[in-house]
Amino acid sequence: MKTITTPIIPVTPTYAKVEAPHELHLEAICVFAAIGFFLDTDTYWKDEVVLRPGCQYTISDDGYLLESIPWFEWHYTPDKTRDFDATLHEFTTLFESIIEEQTVGKKVILPLSGGLDSRTQAVALQHLKASVNSYSYDFQGGYKETQIAKAIAKVCDFDFTAYSIPNGYLWDVIDDLATLNRCESDFTAPRQMAIVDEFDTMGEVFSLGHWGDVLFDDMGVRDDLPLKEQVNVLHKKLIKKGGRDLAVQLWTHWNLEGDFDSYFESRISTLLSAIDIPNSANARIRAFKSLFWAPRWTSVNLAVFASKHPVTLPYYDQRMCEFICTVPEAFLANRELQIAYIKKRAPKLAKITWQEQRPFNLYTYPKNKIPYNLPYRITNKMERVFQEILGKKYVERNWELQFLGVSNEKKLYDCLSHKNFSDFISKDIVDDAYYGLQTKTPLIYAHQVNMLLVLAQFKRFKNE
Known part of the structure; x- marks a missing residue:
């Protein structure tokens, strides 16, 4: 044993x-x-x-x-003896200690985005005078996220490389990716697979910012929300667009007992009820996501990074999880702790655009509302319309680059139409999703195609 x-x-x-x-x-x-x-x-x-x-x-x-x-159970035991400043000080000491332990003496590879999690890491790594090689990527024909990342790297004096995720790279790496994530995730979410070979010479250890956005924010609900309504909230957060329809079709196709909706709701209700946090709906939903979402979704594609170098995740650290259980929800809401940390340690980084609140930064984002944001919204809309007039589609999601277009559509259909798969899932279900993706409402079918592609790869590997 x-x-x-x-x-x-x-x-x-x-x-x-x-x-x-x-x-x-x-x-x-x-x-x-x-x-x-x-x-x-x-x-x-x-x-x-x-x-x-x-x-x-x-x-x-x-x-x-x-x-x-x-040996550990998520809880909500806010330390009422600490005010915000004391909590910020404790976070600062803890976060920087974790980062230092994870990266000391090594060349750090830091993926940078336009958000807050990797920016918070950049602050700590700069403060610790770490040796950092940073990078970022955006989509061909999409928002230039690399511009924000490049500005962060420049302020921190980090080496930086910008990448553009190309059209159709997936078909050259799909077998390797299926092996790495064991077909337990879709294949377009881990866009890092597009540049996986570049990681070889970047450094010695990854510092990854996954899960910071969940731990350091509220869940957008009242803290006194009843359990049944918490289940409803999670149901909406979990089910992807088009996901329920595909699940119901499969449930019927396989002649399973009962119905999918009842089965799924029962599972969610049972798991959520077992989390003993009666005093905060936000903390309970965060705990649910950390128990079931982080390890089974977020962690799955960490295997891509780990195939090249060791990975470190400061927000996954046991001490960080224990700390979060003691922080009052009011201090976590709206990313207040991370924002205050960046402002205090690195004011210049706080002045760089926050992608989710663009064109505003960490000082000005409260103005991201009418009428203050109208000029940007109008300009952004005009740029997209002009791009469409020129026949250039504005790309927001990786599946648009991997699934759409004549060459991609052929390779996709080849993967979805092999005999082993058609014996497993009805051709009618596959064709409904595949041809639906070619319509004017592809968002409804994109998730379905993503999941059917994963199931097709699983079935192919299982029969080899």
Whole structure:
């Protein structure tokens, strides 16, 4: 026997066997199709599970799960003795200590975006005088996110490289990506796969900002929201556009008992109810996402980075998770702690555009409302219209570059039409999504095609 202790937020999944038939877990696959990741301990198979976060497990010599005991449970115990300034000081000390421990003496690879999480890391790394090689990417024909990242890198005096995600790269790397993420995520979300070979010579360790936006913000609900309404909120957050329709089609196609909606709602309600945080709906929803969303969605594609260099994630650190449980929601709401940290440590970085609030920065973003933002909104709209007139589509999402266009459509259909897959999922379901993507409302079908492509790759690999 062996003992396995899982982190609060695991970077990589740990699998174990359970006593059950070795057959596909079709209900779990329907949920996967609806939300884009496997829920809780689910996998493709009934006799295989992923170990939950924050638990100590006993595993038999032949890989079977024998016993589990939680060692950490998310809670909401705000420290009312700390005011905002004291909380900011504690965050500053903790965050910079974690960053230093994770990167000291190494050439750091820092992906930069136009948001706050990587900017917060940039502040810490600059303060610590770390050796940093930074990079960013945007989409061909899309918003130039690299301009913001380049400005951040310049202020910090980091080496910087800008990349543009090209049209159709997916088809050259899809097999490698399916191996790396085990077909447990779609293939267009991890756009880092487009430049994966560039990572070889960039540095020694990644510092990744994943999950900061969840830990350091509220969930947009009243703290006294009843449990049933919390379930409704999560239902809306989890189900992707077109995801429910695909799940219902698969449920019917496979003749599963009951109905998808009842099954899914029951699963969500059971998991959420088990989180013992009665005093804050925001904290409970954050805990749910950290338990089930982070390890089964966010962490899945960290394998792309880890295939090249070790990865470090300051927001995943046990001490950071424990700290968050003690911070009053009022200090987390609207990214206040991160914003205050950046303003205090690096005012010049705070003056650079915040992508989510563009064209405003961390000092001026409260003005992102009418009438102050009208000039930018009008100009931005005119630029998009002009681009459309010239026949250049404005690209906002990676699937637009990988799925649309004659060459991409042919390669996509080839992947979706092999015999092993048509024996598994009805050709009518596949064709409905594939041809729907070519219509004037592709957003409705993009997620469906994404998930069907993953299932097609899984089925192909399973039969090889």
